[in-house]
Amino acid sequence: MVASSPFGSSIKRREDPRLITGAGHYTDDVRLPGMLSMAILRSPHAHARIVNIDTSAAKAMPGVVAIYTGADLVDLVAPVPCAWQPKNSDIKVPEYRPLAVDTVRYVGDGVAAVVAENRYMAEDAAAAINVQYDTLPVVVHQLDAMKDGAPQLYDSVPNNVAFHFHLEGGDVDAAFQKADLTFKQRLVNQRLIPNAMETRGAVASYQRGSNELTLWCTTQNPHIVRFLMSLCTNIPETQIRVLSQDIGGGFGSKIAMQAGEMIASVISKDLLRPIKWMEDRSENYVSTTHGRDHVDDVEVAAMKDGRVVGLKVTAYANMGAYLSTAAPGVPTWLFTVTQSGAYDIPNVASDVYGVLTNTTATDAYRGAGRPEATYLIERVMDLVAKKLNLDPTEVRRKNFIPSDAFPYSIASGAIAYDSGDYDKTLDRALEMIDYAALRKEQEQARAEGRLFGVGFSTYIEVCGLAPSAAAGAMGFGGGLYESAVVRVHPTGKVTVLTGINPQGQGEGTTFAQLLNGELGVPVEDIEIVWGDTDRIPMGWGTYGSRSTAVGGSALVFAARKVRDKMMKIGAHLLEVSPEEVVFDQGSVHVKGAPDQVKSFGEIALAAYTAWNMPEGVTPGLDESYFFDPVSNTFPFGAHVCVVEIDKDSGKADVRRYVAVDDVGNVINPMIVDGQIHGGIAQGLAQAVLETAVYDDNGQLLSGTMMDYAIPKASSFPNYELDRTVTPCPFNPMGLKGVGEAGTIASTPAIMNAIVDALSPLGVEHFDMPASPQRIWQLVHEQKGN
Amino acid sequence: MYPSAFDYFRPSSVDEVVKLLQENPEGKIIAGGHSLLPMMKLRLAAPASLIDIGRVPGLDGIRSDNGGVAFGARTTYDQIIKSDVVQQTLPVAAEAAGVVGDIQVRNRGTIGGSIAHADPAADFPAVLLALDAKVNATGPNGQRTIGIDDFFVDMFTTSLEPEEIVTEISVAKPAAKTGMAYEKFSHPASGYAIVGVAASVTLGNDGNVSAARIAITGAGPIAVRANGTESALVGQAPTAENVKAAAQKASDGMTFLGDIHAGEEYRAHLTRVFTERAINKAVERAQG
Amino acid sequence: MKQQVTITVNGTTHTNEVEPRLLLVHYLRDVLDLTGTHVGCDTSQCGACTIEMNGSAVKSCTVLAVQADGAEITTIEGLAKGGELHPIQEGFWEMHGLQCGFCTPGMIMTSVNLLKNNPHPTEAEIRHGLEGNLCRCTGYQNIVKAIQYAADKMSAEPAAAGDD
Structure with missing residues (x-):
């Protein structure tokens, strides 16, 4: 049997024929x-x-x-x-x-x-x-809600502070004392509406x-x-x-x-x-829950050469009027553990206040906590570069965790990164964008009075949300393992039941590719089933870019159980011992004698008729597996954004966008690229388009799609993508996850580019969204000065 | 998403429309429905009755009219874009129609509906002001013609009587050496104009501006002419400096709206910027 | 008071009594059970409900069923003829032009009109032509490629256009 869809090939999605013909089945269709x-x-x-x-x-x-x-x-x-x-x-x-x-x-x-x-x-x-x-009386902003005398939402929650969370590692105060450069910056992540x-x-x-x-x-x-x-x-x-x-x-919402x-x-x-x-x-x-809405006060300690030695963060998260299901985990754990990004920062302290206000509750939104953290650290890298008059890539390289330092434990010890080679993605991105030529072009543009900027984001993210013990330690009210059942039918067709629940990420295809890789069954013969609690064992779903790394791994292990059993049955039918056979693309044959073979279908039928089973082997070919990885995965990459700003209208246009991502091994490059495309657009949109705005009475001013600007086809150009591959050692296929990478990376990349474009006017930082109006105001103010 | 109930009428003549308007003072005319239905779905509008003019004869089509162009009130933007007459005589109308909404909106939205609704951010009010259009309307007292300068009264308010219906919009043949342009800064969410500027500039034999009509939509509660800009232009050579100086006056005396994407000051600025761009383009075209 | 409408959808003529306020999209979905046409917004922005009416793409959330009386309508369910995918459907599949698939029927129906207006669009023209359709998943890059694929295919085999 020939494998029709090996791991790593861009086969077309099996979900699509019904979706492109109007035969999808969404909730409103019931x-x-x-x-x-x-x-x-x-x-x-x-x-x-x-x-x-x-x-x-x-x-x-x-x-x-x-x-x-x-x-x-x-x-x-x-x-x-x-x-x-x-x-x-x-x-x-x-x-x-x-x-x-x-x-x-x-x-x-x-x-x-x-x-x-x-x-x-x-x-x-x-x-x-x-x-x-x-x-x-109404209060809508978290900083206002914490003030004395502010309207109180609940008698049981003084000053509207629902929680205070603290995490630290190293000796932060000592780091600030020895630093050559210290500075403070407030960074705001505005409120967003997910808009599935x-x-x-x-x-x-x-x-x-x-x-x-x-x-x-x-x-x-x-x-x-x-x-x-x-x-x-x-x-x-x-x-x-x-x-x-x-x-x-879904996007978390x-x-x-x-x-x-x-x-x-x-x-x-x-x-x-x-x-x-x-x-x-x-x-x-x-x-439906909103996303982000963070005010982060950050203090940075750095050495003259650009090394960041200390970071203090005080974050104020607007939780809305109630605490939504997963909401408190977002600004606490998910935010703090990625705060030092791809960088070896030995001393980090974080305080997070979750504040209740008279607004719609916030919760996870694509990236959930990690975009806030990445925006913070990537802006910090640029600010350090600016203040020390260094190239932003140089500062990043100076701080990168070296590739031989993995697994790498962050300062607080709360989490350890799996694997990485951060210089490699940056090298490739610089090569693709032709960095030297780009800076020359920028010099030329500036000489002509044009506003032209280049921005970087050498991000990491925590994916494959797991393991369960960590979930328990973090106060998550459930587990983070994933389940899979591989059920081979008597005719040799296979049903896979998975506890993940995709919303367009394509696991109906990639999981079939995974199974094809393990069992050699053609993808046409595989059905991937999700979204039915009566059929599927307990699973925790699709979020946190966990589906393939955790759920896909569960599938691989269940498939391996099936394979082992098939080898026993096949060997028995071939009248040899299991040690004398090999499993080869779906069939079992005697080692060195490929003509002495039992096909996948023959073994499946034999397993179910059970007329002639090896001793001690039960009938059937139906295996389940609950996979709980030892740790998370940490995809990373280098994104470069080039913008030019129209001084008159203030509009920032993306001229080029290069993304080099490392998401570990890749099952289907076409699908991975699609995730990156969509993610980048969503992250860029936070930076320049989207914002949920309340007035002081708590009325949502961006209350319809007439007012809330989500990106259109004409908003951004094509993205130029490439990949490096650094497998994750914690799951059998070396997968890291890709669902959120683009979004996490792109927001700081474009903001760094826009700030770079405006830097000749003396702009060092301003808050999102970088709308045309906001940029015009900055240009206008500078002209006024 | 769910409009309130209403009585529905489907008249088959303009006279019948007028009669229905008289009998149903709370009634609204619906043609393409692209101004009215979105408001009804949000229940911001809840007319007691709708008078569907979709099948009334005589409201369709674009025709050549003494060298000018006459648009039936029910002409869609898509028809304007695809009209040979428009492409030859008033290409700016096709240019502006091409930036209204999107393909689907252009297939349904009508020129008559747009001006009768008088949305402050619609594109065509500015275009028709710059083109010095005439609006033909029929009411209980028969037909009358309203000059476009007298048509727009306030936000969502026109000089149409409650019992009148727009039947045709006509634009005279442009003078020789006239260039026209429409420049728009779109709202990032709705696609409506934050600022839209239509310019019609005529050059004399000496190459100086002999006539100009500049109109602005989106920025304020109502589409208006930029009188100061027009008078600053006329008689002048259309140099970049003169155009810039004239465009600076575009925001003079205007009232501006503000929203979360564009405040008053920014709209005033954009008004000047897009006025300059529209005039420069119109001049370039006039110079041919 | 209910009104009688006769509407031909995907070649089949239907006569029904409807409330005048019934939106065409609800008529298609709830009366005719053609659930391939989706509702993504309530302000005529997202285009998920786009169908073809009398040869033109329209947002069926912004048309009353009574306005469509007598119309010929094609929905996503009626686009593939004789079990053969329309080149645009094929393009979306080939180029990974969809993820969750919710915007896809509307995207495809708009693209039919886009290519009818302009059989050889540039990338910029495609992007502009999709102004009335929102996708939250793909970042549009592969949607543009899907339409380019279809344009190439349709100009190579004009008979396959199927947009009569």
């Missing part, structure tokens, strides 16, 4: 007999006491079946859970009711749920509910008799949904089936347990009717 539509009435006020809710007129409207308020749900469902509570913090978790009881705390807080024959009718009725509010093209939503169907809840929802982690839903509704896990098949993008899913589930149980709830886009902008 149709059930008797299904009702749900609309959620949301608070127009950022902070108010609910004085009275009058639903009488609404209830009488055509098509309306029922209306629930927060009070009606108190006995049906527990609060929305916060499942990541960092242990070395004093975290206080406020009660987050799926529909508010007594007090609303952000614009968009749920107040009532209307179920009706269709969504139009449900919206009509929601508009007819009369809610009397008594408004309260498919909004969140759910179809819940509770069956009388079986007492089973079937929940279709658009989630990155169906098993977590089942687990938490069971805890919140008292429906046993055995009676909950979560289905999550095609998912229209489909990790958290969502109030709407919980409300739909318990109303379905209450009414014994299927309930559909899909956010419309404007609703998504307030009800």
